[in-house]
Amino acid sequence: MKKRFKAISQLVAVFATGLITLSSCISDPDSSGLEYTPDMYRSPAVEPYVDYGQVRNEINDSLKVLQSSLRPPHETIPYFGTDAEYVSMMLPYHRKASSAANVSHGLYEKEGWMLSDSLNTEYEKAKADKNPIELTEANSEEIFKEGKRIYSSKCQHCHGEKGDGQGQMMVNGTYVGVPDYKNLQDLGDGQIFYSIYYGKGAMGAHSMLINKKEIWTLVHYVNKFRFDDYGNFDVEEAPVADSLNTNEEVSDSLESAQ
Amino acid sequence: MFNKGNNWLFALMSALILISANPSSAQDGEALFNSKCATCHQPHKDMTGPKLYEVRQKWEEGGAKEGSIYQWVKNFQVAKANDPYANEVSAWSPTSMTIFADLNNEQIDAIFDYVDAQPLSSEGGGGEQVASTGGSGQKEETSLGWIWYVLAGIFIVIILSVGGVRRQLSNIDSDEEYQKTYADEIRTWMFRNRKSVGVGVLVIVLAIIVGVLLQLGQIGVLSAYQPSQPIQFPHDIHAGENDIDCKYCHNSADKSKTAGIPTVNVCMNCHKQIQGNETQAEQIAKIYEAAGFSPEGGGQYSGETENLVWNKVHVLPDHVYFNHSQHVVVGGIDCKQCHGDMTKQNELPRVVPVEELNEIDGNIQLTKPTLTMGWCIECHGEKEIANGPVEGKGGYYDEIHKRLLENDKSLYQDYLEDGKVTVKELGGWECAKCHY
Numbered sequence: 001m002k003k004r005f006k007a008i009s010q011l012v013a014v015f016a017t018g019l020i021t022l023s024s025c026i027s028d029p030d031s032s033g034l035e036y037t038p039d040m041y042r043s044p045a046v047e048p049y050v051d052y053g054q055v056r057n058e059i060n061d062s063l064k065v066l067q068s069s070l071r072p073p074h075e076t077i078p079y080f081g082t083d084a085e086y087v088s089m090m091l092p093y094h095r096k097a098s099s100a101a102n103v104s105h106g107l108y109e110k111e112g113w114m115l116s117d118s119l120n121t122e123y124e125k126a127k128a129d130k131n132p133i134e135l136t137e138a139n140s141e142e143i144f145k146e147g148k149r150i151y152s153s154k155c156q157h158c159h160g161e162k163g164d165g166q167g168q169m170m171v172n173g174t175y176v177g178v179p180d181y182k183n184l185q186d187l188g189d190g191q192i193f194y195s196i197y198y199g200k201g202a203m204g205a206h207s208m209l210i211n212k213k214e215i216w217t218l219v220h221y222v223n224k225f226r227f228d229d230y231g232n233f234d235v236e237e238a239p240v241a242d243s244l245n246t247n248e249e250v251s252d253s254l255e256s257a258q
Numbered sequence: 259m260f261n262k263g264n265n266w267l268f269a270l271m272s273a274l275i276l277i278s279a280n281p282s283s284a285q286d287g288e289a290l291f292n293s294k295c296a297t298c299h300q301p302h303k304d305m306t307g308p309k310l311y312e313v314r315q316k317w318e319e320g321g322a323k324e325g326s327i328y329q330w331v332k333n334f335q336v337a338k339a340n341d342p343y344a345n346e347v348s349a350w351s352p353t354s355m356t357i358f359a360d361l362n363n364e365q366i367d368a369i370f371d372y373v374d375a376q377p378l379s380s381e382g383g384g385g386e387q388v389a390s391t392g393g394s395g396q397k398e399e400t401s402l403g404w405i406w407y408v409l410a411g412i413f414i415v416i417i418l419s420v421g422g423v424r425r426q427l428s429n430i431d432s433d434e435e436y437q438k439t440y441a442d443e444i445r446t447w448m449f450r451n452r453k454s455v456g457v458g459v460l461v462i463v464l465a466i467i468v469g470v471l472l473q474l475g476q477i478g479v480l481s482a483y484q485p486s487q488p489i490q491f492p493h494d495i496h497a498g499e500n501d502i503d504c505k506y507c508h509n510s511a512d513k514s515k516t517a518g519i520p521t522v523n524v525c526m527n528c529h530k531q532i533q534g535n536e537t538q539a540e541q542i543a544k545i546y547e548a549a550g551f552s553p554e555g556g557g558q559y560s561g562e563t564e565n566l567v568w569n570k571v572h573v574l575p576d577h578v579y580f581n582h583s584q585h586v587v588v589g590g591i592d593c594k595q596c597h598g599d600m601t602k603q604n605e606l607p608r609v610v611p612v613e614e615l616n617e618i619d620g621n622i623q624l625t626k627p628t629l630t631m632g633w634c635i636e637c638h639g640e641k642e643i644a645n646g647p648v649e650g651k652g653g654y655y656d657e658i659h660k661r662l663l664e665n666d667k668s669l670y671q672d673y674l675e676d677g678k679v680t681v682k683e684l685g686g687w688e689c690a691k692c693h694y
Contacts, residue, residue, distance in 0.1 A: 029484065029485060029486060030485040030486050030569055031485075032480060032483060032485070032573040033477065033478065033479075033480070033483075034477045034478075035477070035478060035575070036477060036478065040575060040576060040577045041478075041575040041576055041577070042575075042576055043576035047576070048515070048516045048518075049516065049519060049568075049570045050570060050573075065565075065567050066565075069565065098353070100351075100353050100354075102559065102561060103558045103559055104306070104351070104353045104557075104558070104559070105559070106523060106526065106549060106550070106551065106559035106561070108559075108561040110561070119353065119354045120354065152503065153503035153504075153505040153506055153509075154503070154505075154506055154509075156501075156503070157500060157501050157502045157503065157506065158528075167501070168499075168500050168501035168502075169500045169501075169502075169528070172499060172500060174499075174500055174532060175528060175531060175532060176296065176300060176305075176531070177296045177297045177298065177299075177300065177305060177531075178297070179293065179296070179297050180292075180293070183293040199527075201297050201298045201305075201306040201353075202297065202298065202305055202306050202530060202531050203527065204523065204524075204526055204527035204530060205523070206527070208521070208523060208524070209506070209509045209524065210509075
């Protein structure tokens, strides 16, 4: 009798430990739980943020997650279709980053960034760059609408809805030092593009968040804050091009000063 | 008479000058500082440029030539060439000072006067006022749970020891050779009450079967799934208090299948400056470590980066296809329809249960658990796309709408009866839309 009781109690003990181990597997807070058919739940290909480290049906723990966050091969570019104008706009930016951009903004050459030899010459040269998206009476409404869409999600929390540098982060005192666009009258379009693309001062590079077409659209939208009559086609001729050309002399003199 | 008048005039003039001189220069200083300097310099904190508080004294003590600080502001390269101290200062950061050729000495003095007048307490650290409220409630709950376990343990010990004492007493009492064990006692007790024991066993077995079946139904349902993360990221401070758009960090939500987990360089766009208070600094230091950034002396990147591995929260099986851009851009669905109100989420992100989603204003009311197929197709059956955000933009959906409305209406009578076109009626319930 005693023997049988011992056997039963042993069985119960084994069963209980098994259950507890199993339930601890399920109750692991980081596990998303049991799956009915893992081969249908788990992609053999590496999906974004999902990487089981699976190589030829074997799970290799040391490879987990590593493969889903690799950079594209150096100097590859996305396919931008066959529209020549669009493709030329989207080709890699021809201006290099400041020579100190690696230390100041984390743009290291080993990660595919192109650094110039000097601190500011590329930035000064960018003053003469023209916006490839031409603002006309026909497209201005659409461009400003698109600009507002991008601005409200990528810029507004710091630069403010009206471009006065009074975004919610500034109002809260979380962040300091965002300028009012009104004070940036003497910048060229290309310099605004350069600053958004590579970052400037406290602002980081935004070229990973928005593509070149979106940045050029933003340049139009930001110009609306800088110049009261920007994109206002009721007045005889828009002062868009004028404000750019007058700056060329200044940039030349600055370059010689360097 | 004349003299008196002259005196009056003089007094008035001098008073005016006295009144106007000081505030106007202070105001000038403030305006100039904000428009020229504030993007890189702060009074009490090193940013892109060094802090400017009492910088004139600092230069004097450092052995700078007289007036070279003004030269530095106007054109730092001239000052660098003329003054060894200025040359030393230029090595503070690899970036360079901007040239302000249009400022004169009085204006520069006005700026420095304004900066020196700034009290130390106004130092902007960011987010100090935020007390972390999350976590405490959960802790209380878990500690209460442990008390129950401890109480249960104590009761079991009491019952067993009382039983043992009783058994030994009865053993002494009966004087038999064979000593009764627990098992014998239980068996006799069970035999005596065999009817109620039988019913009890039946109930327990049935309960176990039902429980197992219910548990099987819960497999793959991720309601309230909240995995740990490398950084205790508070969504409420970012998206709520500071009003940062969801799509700033999750920037591929309108372009791609995945919404995107931001890489550290996106964090660094703000956290290069924001170092947080004591509790936050610990978490923010993890970003710095991953980005290879050291905040000292205006901040420098070392180029030695590390991976931050986040745990995916909304896990979808491979056999279902979901695309964020389709829902965000074409469907015009707000993030909170599926992810809840993240502007109030202080704790780590989780799969928000459907009951909580239903409480949010403007959300389509659903009943099935979040992230299950029932939940998806329920929404596809409810969501209207006529008069939706894509109407009037031309293309695919306009064409389908036109066909629906212009072709033989009797074919679509059922669909158009209620006067609305839902996702389901445009094929949103077809298997191959999501499973292929």
